Amino acid sequence: MDSNENKLRAVPARMSRFQLELDTRMLELWQVIDDSGELTLEFVACLLRAAYGRGYVDAVSEPDPGALLREHGYKVPAPPA
Numbered sequence: 001m002d003s004n005e006n007k008l009r010a011v012p013a014r015m016s017r018f019q020l021e022l023d024t025r026m027l028e029l030w031q032v033i034d035d036s037g038e039l040t041l042e043f044v045a046c047l048l049r050a051a052y053g054r055g056y057v058d059a060v061s062e063p064d065p066g067a068l069l070r071e072h073g074y075k076v077p078a079p080p081a
Contacts, residue, residue: 018072025058026051 023030029047036043062068066076 014073018074021068021072026054029054 029050033039033047058068059065069076
């Protein structure tokens with residue numbers, strides 16, 4: 001197996017770990033979805049806004065900005081100029 005094949009196999013595992021990290025941060029939202037009888041467009045839009053807001057709060061309150069991305073092997077984007 002060459003190094004490119006190793007990289008391709010590592011990406012899904014990395015993404016899976018990152019998704020798990022995000023899912024645990026969104027546990028309350030997943031519980032709301034589970035308790036819901038139906039998913040209307042309005043309800044899904046509300047959940048997306050809540051998830052976006054939660055991500056924003058997590059990002060600005062992170063003691064070491066970009067740590068979550070670095071921990072999972074992603075590059076931290078440069079701030080806009």
